[in-house]
Amino acid sequence: MFREGDLVLIQIEDKKYLKKLTKNFHLNVKDRTLRYEDVIGRESGDKVGDFYLFEPTLEDIILLGFERKTQIIYPKDAFYIAFKLGIDRSSRVLEFGTGSGALTAVLSHIAMEVYSYEQSEKFYQLALRNWERFQLCKNVRAFLMDFSEATLEEESFDAAFVDVREPWHYVDKVHRVLKRGAVCGFLLPTTNQVCTLLSHLNGKFASIEVLEIFHRYYKTNPERFRPEDRMVAHTAYLVFGRKIKDG
Amino acid sequence: MFREGDLVLIQIEDKKYLKKLTKNFHLNVKDRTLRYEDVIGRESGDKVGDFYLFEPTLEDIILLGFERKTQIIYPKDAFYIAFKLGIDRSSRVLEFGTGSGALTAVLSHIAMEVYSYEQSEKFYQLALRNWERFQLCKNVRAFLMDFSEATLEEESFDAAFVDVREPWHYVDKVHRVLKRGAVCGFLLPTTNQVCTLLSHLNGKFASIEVLEIFHRYYKTNPERFRPEDRMVAHTAYLVFGRKIKDG
Amino acid sequence: MFREGDLVLIQIEDKKYLKKLTKNFHLNVKDRTLRYEDVIGRESGDKVGDFYLFEPTLEDIILLGFERKTQIIYPKDAFYIAFKLGIDRSSRVLEFGTGSGALTAVLSHIAMEVYSYEQSEKFYQLALRNWERFQLCKNVRAFLMDFSEATLEEESFDAAFVDVREPWHYVDKVHRVLKRGAVCGFLLPTTNQVCTLLSHLNGKFASIEVLEIFHRYYKTNPERFRPEDRMVAHTAYLVFGRKIKDG
């Protein structure tokens, strides 16, 4: 039952809105209005006028709720990354940089603990705000720090993910703190970055994979079933490798 | 450290093998041989000759280890489904049918509990064997039963996934046992099935999405960076909807 | 050299404009202006301020110059269709419906002669205007007529293309007027239409192919080479078959 202060996902036709239920809440879409008193006391799945009300999922929160200052790691990529890292409920995972904290939120759903490093104060604060607002990432330890300055035990992480502009500077350090055979992932928007990174992984990581993920959505009219006219063509290249013994 | 009875992922160039370490283990690839005594006592990430040794991840286990009698739900799809269902460590998830148990294994990494129904004894036994062999799915309750005959409390599941040939026969029942607003997913190989399903979701599920997921892999030579020549073009269409109040 | 009355393709950064050079011509993009007297007397490939001037290609004309009242057949599809029909400079090609005349213009670049039928006067006039404006389709005979009412000799066309909403009504007639073994193509936006058409081709056309064409564009900065963020995900399904002997 939706109460004051709750988050509610509101869908009308193809449009979705993620809102906090405060006394002064109201939503206007075209000539239709949804008000605080229309939502309060309702259940997820209820319909008010043309508005559907739902509890937001993690995907809704990341796509619609997270404040961002740069491109986030999209759910389509984050959901794959989380499992690709080979983690489970007993895993300690390392992340650098935190960014707006979207991937962290996904990793923390599977792992026991996530250590997330961010060197920009702006992003560090942003991630903390996002997690607090949506009550996520209770099992995350966030550090405002360049990962290269972190004091970490050798071979202490089960997996790592690096999302910074020049990840090649951190390959040695990540290698050192990962357990043997552990998976490390990277996210990079350009082919030039991927090429530079690949040349730095040599001798430290093996079983290298590079891939892109596409989601193609369809219109849902069963009499005229066809793909949407346009789609996201690129977010980033994902690179994965597994730690091997040095040299 | 790999011991007798352990599972080991062996990679040589682009080829991967998932093997159980038994006394009579040996692997021949082209003119190179890996033997039991080469692996025993080694660590994940070690290299023996041209062979890399790793602990298998969940993806390795599903792709290389799971016995299957029909097409499995591929990791590319399963990893997205698991998060798209909106579940977390407190969720009870319903699945029908179990198939070879690949999606179940993924769901059980996030959820508190998975109830999985399968009406074919052959598949039910197959899934049990797969889970036991790889020590997965401890929090799964498997039922050999047509889901339509299951006695389940109303509004008792946080999410559901249906992977059967004619899922439209089960839409009413799934709707009944799902909590309000819960996400339900479906997997279907043909557009005809998608169209039939869509016409049955009307009035029971809203926020409908239909999509396909593509993974495009790249060759990893940084001097000649380019996509692989061929790719998987289709596994299945994914359909998601959220339970709404009936009528 | 550009003269009054000429068509000129103007490119500034990523934006393209196709304009006719008239005395009152001028183009404002942001705070930059291109005037009639800046273009007159210039050559294709010249740069005036930040504006590049080019003679338009057939693709430019279709994408930027053709007036349209509905979706056109896009160059990405039309260029493939034209060759897929198996035609050369000696071929007589049949088309129904003409639409805005984009495919006709492409076909007429290869074929000896194109017969194009259109039952809507609005579209018939539109196509004539488009062709006249850009001086295309001199070897095209356009008919304002439902193709089913056309009086045509049997086995007289080397290829055919049908772009109407319910092409299955015309399969028999198209079959009759095509030469033996000739290729016939169809364009359809929805899977439902494709399925209905496929069931009508049986026994009349063989070597059936159904495909979609995607173009994925890249940003052209060599230091940051990466795909464009978004792309066209769907225009239409293309269906091709070859006439076989009846029954």
Next chain:
Amino acid sequence: MFREGDLVLIQIEDKKYLKKLTKNFHLNVKDRTLRYEDVIGRESGDKVGDFYLFEPTLEDIILLGFERKTQIIYPKDAFYIAFKLGIDRSSRVLEFGTGSGALTAVLSHIAMEVYSYEQSEKFYQLALRNWERFQLCKNVRAFLMDFSEATLEEESFDAAFVDVREPWHYVDKVHRVLKRGAVCGFLLPTTNQVCTLLSHLNGKFASIEVLEIFHRYYKTNPERFRPEDRMVAHTAYLVFGRKIKDG
């Protein structure tokens, strides 16, 4: 009517064969046999047992008939290139290198004249054999020569296409012999090559586009309409630019 010496495209189920009708012709597919006397005197579109007989189209010839020593330019790419070059029946087109002559055959269907340069004798001879065997490219002048050594008038070609490993060596020369504003295309398999080329086009070519073309094929059963399981994921990147005034 098929006669001795004719080329015939034979299709049985999903398999296609392009064969020359000689006295000793016969084709075995599984346990079915097609013989010389079964084909002679038949028409395109006829069916003999389970075999369909067709006159080959240009696409059939390139995909099934052309002898190749390396990757050819595929029809999916060649058909787009031909029109993208902006040519018509009055155009003189330049090509370097000829390769197995597939793109040449496509260009020659639209252009008035194609000048094709190839520096490897092996490929030069291969292209000549392919064209002769299929009676193509009557309007093509082939040269066994490094294009950089060709003596050509300035501004004499309406379009050009370059398919060599290091096309950046030829950018100046191609620029010189092209008419003002003319389109030049390039085909390159790796992103590294594309990046190097892009940095050499600067100041000589504008309106640069880089793209990839995908064709996604579908199974043709209207009751179970769905994409093929696998597809070609990469042939090459296509780069196009238009000549601008130097400097």
